[in-house]
Amino acid sequence: MSRVATPHSVVLIEDDTVLGESLVQRLTLEGIATFWARTAHEGEALLRRQRPTLIVCDIRLPDGNGEALLTRLMPELGGTPIIVVTAYGDVAQAVRLLRAGADDYVEKPFSAQLLIDKLAAYAGWAAPAPPAADMAGWSSPAMRTLRRHLLKLGLVDTTVLLGGESGAGKEVAARALHDNGSRAAGPFVAINCAAIPAELLESQIFGHERGAFTGAMERQTGLAEHAAGGTLFLDEVAELGPAPQAKLLRLLQERRFTRLGGREELPLQARIVAATNADLRERVAEGRFREDLFYRLAVVELTVPPLRERPEDLGALAAHFLRHFASAFGQEEPQLSAPSFDAMLAHPWPGNVRELRNRIERAMVLAEGTRLEAADLFPESQAQEAPPLSLAEARDAAEREHIRRVLARAGSRVGEAAQLLGVSRTTLWERMRRLGIKG
Numbered sequence: 113m114s115r116v117a118t119p120h121s122v123v124l125i126e127d128d129t130v131l132g133e134s135l136v137q138r139l140t141l142e143g144i145a146t147f148w149a150r151t152a153h154e155g156e157a158l159l160r161r162q163r164p165t166l167i168v169c170d171i172r173l174p175d176g177n178g179e180a181l182l183t184r185l186m187p188e189l190g191g192t193p194i195i196v197v198t199a200y201g202d203v204a205q206a207v208r209l210l211r212a213g214a215d216d217y218v219e220k221p222f223s224a225q226l227l228i229d230k231l232a233a234y235a236g237w238a239a240p241a242p243p244a245a246d247m248a249g250w251s252s253p254a255m256r257t258l259r260r261h262l263l264k265l266g267l268v269d270t271t272v273l274l275g276g277e278s279g280a281g282k283e284v285a286a287r288a289l290h291d292n293g294s295r296a297a298g299p300f301v302a303i304n305c306a307a308i309p310a311e312l313l314e315s316q317i318f319g320h321e322r323g324a325f326t327g328a329m330e331r332q333t334g335l336a337e338h339a340a341g342g343t344l345f346l347d348e349v350a351e352l353g354p355a356p357q358a359k360l361l362r363l364l365q366e367r368r369f370t371r372l373g374g375r376e377e378l379p380l381q382a383r384i385v386a387a388t389n390a391d392l393r394e395r396v397a398e399g400r401f402r403e404d405l406f407y408r409l410a411v412v413e414l415t416v417p418p419l420r421e422r423p424e425d426l427g428a429l430a431a432h433f434l435r436h437f438a439s440a441f442g443q444e445e446p447q448l449s450a451p452s453f454d455a456m457l458a459h460p461w462p463g464n465v466r467e468l469r470n471r472i473e474r475a476m477v478l479a480e481g482t483r484l485e486a487a488d489l490f491p492e493s494q495a496q497e498a499p500p501l502s503l504a505e506a507r508d509a510a511e512r513e514h515i516r517r518v519l520a521r522a523g524s525r526v527g528e529a530a531q532l533l534g535v536s537r538t539t540l541w542e543r544m545r546r547l548g549i550k551g
């Protein structure tokens with residue numbers, strides 16, 4: 113049986129420039145694609161983008177420790193072999209990492225040949241697994257910050273409330289929190305509080321005993337029990353009626369619950385994450401949502417920003433969905449024409465990432481060629497007749513839209529908006545003048 117040679121790649125996380133450069137040079141000469149990150153932060157970004165054949169990671173890095181980075185990322189790395197680089201004589205640390213899941217270690221100094229030999233040994237392993245989470249495009253500053261917060265929160269059990277418009281990716285964020293946290297090995301159980309009739313909701317969450325109500329023929333465990341050791345995600349939590357709100361409050365306060373019709377008190381062993389696209393404070397003010405429950409849920413409140421506020425993510429998200437549907441439909445991955453990307457930049461995306469996903473899916477089903485045109489993505493806007501925006505016009509449109517939103521968020525205070533945008537006040541005034549935005 114003939115073996116087909118597969119191209120190999122290495123992610124090297126190493127801050128020593130001399131060592132890094134010589135390894136990259138030698139590995140590249142061997143035909144091994146080598147991606148070099150000089151800090152833990154860069155390394156994490158690389159590993160979130162690709163799965164190499166082998167990961168080589170130094171333990172001491174300028175912005176943190178490779179051990180913490182690897183331990184956190186290991187659940188997502190799908191068994192990709194990891195070699196850790198330790199200082200000469202620091203075998204204790206190497207042993208700790210081997211126990212935690214690393215596959216091998218090398219002590220500094222080591223030769224490139226040693227690494228090449230090890231790579232050859234590991235290359236026979238199973239094909240690297242794709243990234244676990246079905247997510248993409250978290251590269252904008254806002255989403256990078258969100259990711260950082262989620263990673264930190266993954267290590268504790270604090271209740272988290274995720275806000276943001278419909279389709280922005282709140283459930284995706286909740287999954288990222290779960291998948292990257294200490295409960296990743298446990299279940300992620302999601303329930304959409306708006307989709308289940310009120311009379312069934314309580315029994316769905318808390319379970320019921322036999323005979324608890326007409327039709328309850330058997331005891332049934334609820335989702336709070338199913339999520340033990342993992343995360344219970346309550347989506348659209350604003351839609352809960354008064355009775356389930358009271359029960360949920362008790363669950364959060366006492367971390368105990370009883371099945372419907374039951375007496376036995378059961379401990380809550382799941383972490384609670386809730387999401388809403390409604391303004392919960394407004395609901396509290398209107399008397400439609402319990403204030404005490406709101407504060408219990410919103411111990412940490414995070415917002416998933418709408419897609420129109422993060423145009424930087426559009427390219428990666430679109431590429432992700434093109435790849436996804438090409439594979440699902442068994443067809444070649446189409447290209448996006450330049451005008452279609454311009455049109456995407458100019459579109460306000462009221463349905464957020466879900467709308468982008470739907471538009472790409474529909475366009476891929478209906479488009480004629482292997483290239484998606486603006487008219488395929490936005491058939492309703494007769495885009496084919498409009499002259500395409502130039503790149504500069506598209507950038508201006510996106511910038512204008514973004515500045516307007518940030519200004520609105522800052523209550524029209526230019527100084528505050530400038531700070532949020534990371535530019536000086538003068539630069540913002542100048543940009544506003546050029547783009548015709550009134551202060």
Ligand SMILES: Nc1ncnc2c1ncn2[C@@H]1O[C@H](COP(=O)(O)OP(=O)(O)OP(=O)(O)O)[C@@H](O)[C@H]1O
Pocket residue numbers: 246247248249250276277278279280281282283284285347387388389429432465466469
């Ligand atoms: N970063 C992402 N990568 C890939 N798919 C994404 C991403 N963000 C969102 N999606 C997809 O967009 C759709 C909407 O995402 P999600 O369900 O997380 O949004 P939501 O904010 O929870 O929406 P709703 O408020 O309507 O429940 C889903 O199909 C999801 O898979």
